[in-house]
Amino acid sequence: MRLPRWTWPVVTLVVATGLFLFLFRDGWELADQKSSVLGMAFGGAGLLLALSQWWRGRSAPPALDLAEAVRAQWRREERIRGVHDPYPLPVRWANAPADLVDHWPTIHRDPDRDEPIDLAGTLDHVAEVYAAVPSGRLVVLGRAGSGKTVFTTRFVLGVEGERVPVIFPLASWHPTTDLLTWMTDRLVREHGPEAGGLVEGGRILPVLDGFDEIAPDLRDLAIREINASLGDGDPLVLTSRVDEYAAAADVVTGAAAVVLADLDAADVEKYLRLSTRGDKWAPVLDRLHPVLGTPLMLTLARTVYDTADPAELLEVPDPEDHLLGRYVPALYGERERRYFRVLAEVLVRRDTHDLAWWRLPSAVKAYEPLYVVAACVPVLVGALISGSVMVGALLVVLLIPWTTGVATDQPPLRLRPVSWTGFPVAAAVGLLGGAGTGLLLDLSPPQTALLALACAVLAVATAIGANPVERLVSDPDRLLRIDRTTSVVNVVKMAVPIGIVVALFGGGGPRAVAVSVAIGFAQTIAYQAWGRFGLARAYFAATGKLPWRLMAFLREAHRRGVLRQAGPVYQFRHARLRDRLAREAD
Template identity: 30%
Template sequence: MFRCIPELANNAAGAQERGNLSDAQAFYLALHPARLVITGEPGAGKTLLAIHLLLALLSDRTRHRSDPVPVRFSLASWSPGLSLKAWLAEQVADRFATEGISRRRAVALVERRRILPVLDGLDEMDADDTPLARSRAYQVLEELNSYQDTGGSAPAVLTCRTDLYERLARRQVRVRDAARVRIEAVSAIEAVTYLTDRTAAPQRWQPVLRRLAGSEPAHLAAVLNTPWRLNLAATVYEQRDAELAYQRDPADLLAFTSAEEAGEHLLGLYLPAASALHPTAPDRYSVEAVRRWLGVLAQGLPKARTDLYLHELWQLMPRRVRIAELLLVLLWAALLRGWGQLAKPEASEVWTIYTVVLIVPFGLRAWTRRVVPRAAQIGRLGTLVGLRLIGRRIVGAGASGFLIGFLAAAALTLVSGVIDLVTLSLDVGKQLFLLVSCTLVFTGLSLPAGIIFGILSALTGPITREPTSTTPSDSGRLVWAEKWRRLTYGRSIGTIVEPRADPHHAIRHDLVVGFGLIPLMLLPGGLVLTQVVQISLDSWTLTFGDVAVFLVLGLLVGLYFLTGAGRRYLVFLLCARGQLPWRLGRFLRWAYGAGLLRVSGSAYQFRHRELQEWLGAHDPRNPDSTATAPASPGATS
């Protein structure tokens, strides 16, 4: 249930006094302009209401193709200094890059207001002690008020905690021309109903239920006034021991004298209770290990961040991971140099030069901050857009291969000519023959290499931060009809979103591409490298051993240079030994099954921001830092 809270001025017309989840779409569509601000207490269900509205708008059968497509954006990723339009375009281009949405197309979609931004988490943008004038939340509200269309203020949806929004509103900073609703707290009667229906033994809760149903429930009602806190309490007091006896008595809640103490108590017991209630593997990890590992993740997140992307976890210890990658580069270079020396000892100087030349870009790559995972896009073979893309890549890469081969031949001819000129033995005919011969050799190798590279690069693509599983991935340029989308991309909204609601998607596919498809690109590259080295040694003959050596070297180059995200994740796991489990992905899946984490698109998040803050505030290395205990704990069977 939510209630409309009129502001002193600049309210959207058509707002009803009250509403609930089932009629959220009707409430929103009646607004003019279509601007809605959803506020509520932590755990009240602000994001849930926004997602429900988003899905209702998408599934509306009366929806016109000219209506804007609602897309959920996490404001925690907003970059200061960017205008709202520029940030939205950047987000759309990043999310839908693999579906054919270019940066230019994304800008056009935003400029034409074909995107309905559902901006989630205004309160998650800044630390609590950030002055309002320097806060990102203030900048977003200013940008949102200048976000206009031809009819005035452009449609938008925003979620924010009540206390922050009211604090801003008292300074006359709010979303203008909008309807603001506040999700009402769970009443004592609703809490009684929930706990009675949720638990298998309602009689255990009678002391709590009587207090809630009384005339003055006081702090107990304040503790159990949101869906999150109710679920927290029910989970904690439903834990049983090996003999199926309940381990805790709900009456313990009556011993606390403040809502803060009771909340701390529940959060401290949530991890062991949720772990014990895991549906398939309750005993896989000890409570101490779970608390320590989740604490490391919570403390490593910046205060305004909630998303745990596997390919970005290395930023928890960036310096250590980069140094480890540089050491890996040196090890790789030593192996490359040693392999070449053993295979062709007469080319010692040449190997030294090529090793040094390769170390520089590899070392720079090891120090880069942004590493984008890649995925195979084999489905493009059966789509019109995919075939057009493959054709363009073949032409472009083939032309590039020919040009590279010709330039390499010209450069080699020029160097040879300069040497002959210095030694006074210049022979124009010889240089012309060298140019033609090198061009034929180099282009004969680099042209097919470029074509293969073009095909394989078209069948792989970057994976960016995906929308959540409830965010529309309209691959038909976001607004085309479903039939054309199926013909063009071979997919629909329902078939493209579900496989991507997996946080392990990015790392898994990056490793598959790196160790599977991409090395194939380097096999032709190895042939080119073979011929370059042979010519450097004034040798035009190739043996089977030479080709084998350089094919292996091509594979080594590909496996390192083209597996950035997956390789960095593995290096991070090595660097995090002792702080996080080696099989981190398995643990995160387990924590999701236990209800400690949730999945938002391709990221994990803590089940609730309050849980993340609690874990971050407690030292994960101190197992004795436990929840506040009631005065006289008890247990019932």
């Protein structure tokens, strides 16, 4: 922790003035005794400063292993999605049409080489196919559900080199934002501040997933921004649906392109035969093969008709939409299905695919009045405990400033008390500043000690809360725990000093506790992501729109395959499933 430059001069002035008044106010007779007492205090502060230097030397942060963190995340996703159950689907691809590929001399990085490269292959050879592209830039095209996500996952797990392949979902990028800045911000948010310099340092191989999910009127700008961000020799992988990429005004500079092929009838028959009991699919496969020709529809069909008869697919006008509509009911009851509709509607309304727990408060249409009502509860309780109407009035006055900041999204603070480097320094500054202020105010020794303690608690809490997370944050639950810890630290930072000051100036124990609890609660639900999320979750649960144990519900949905995890956020396993559920909510 680095203290502001003005901290030490201010503390020195306060303490020096306080010392002068304290030592010589009663004459020289008691100065010697007072000096002895203060000597002990300064000795303790010196010890804390020494401990600070010792701890700073042994608290070097651990090295960031981004490659292993990313691979561990996507290996876990493959297990949850059942990619290998009963065996990996044979995703294949062939070269894209010439109008979707840049000039071959540009791809070869040689103006005299114009021969095309055969990039046809399967998932088993994804690393070899990519290595055959001299520019290191590849565009992967395919229709909805054709296996683009499976390709990117296998790419991240299969390609090794100096650069770490990292998947960046383009649905959350606005092309007016610099691409490198956006990627850096996302890396920092998902993997900690140590990852901040990896993009500019040329350590990242970007896998830009979902070009088709960018708004149609922004895709031309997106292509220009992507090309402008590419330096000489910078690699890139981009995925998109075919038509959306073809409609763009340009292609990715120096990029080869492949198109994912549909599964053939033999692939579909073999997969369903090995993954289900009996031969219930045999009578309908000839007519349903065009529907089940993508990995998405094939896996949905397997889940929906695990125990039911698939013959009904022959009777519906739109089998694909029918499978999307039957998927969640095959796994959950009506109540849970209603929860998914609410979540999908929120995401569609916000035009995003990222289901981030800290953005849930923005889905509450009247969060500010809800906050005011919730904050009034501890105010009334505090007034009752203290037996004083004045305490209630004081709390209301203190709560008013917080109502101005509750209507905006509050991202989780990536802070928690794991690095105690600045603790001794902060404690020393707080003790000395509080003691000096007490002396200036001519407080009694007990009052001075309490004020010093209050300042020390405030300074220590600030020091603890000012240290970044050093370990990787790759899942929503861990990020929630980190922000919850930070929230507790900030509550202590606000509530304890205020409580001490109230007790110090005649508020009494009950009043001090009442004020501390009310202020801490209000501060948490106003500004802390964990507190705001808790209030929003309680609101949605009380109205029957979402479950009380929302994070457990999301974890279970992820385990069952309805949701996928992308770093600290959840997403529906496919955009079409999100849109289908959102339509049901209308």
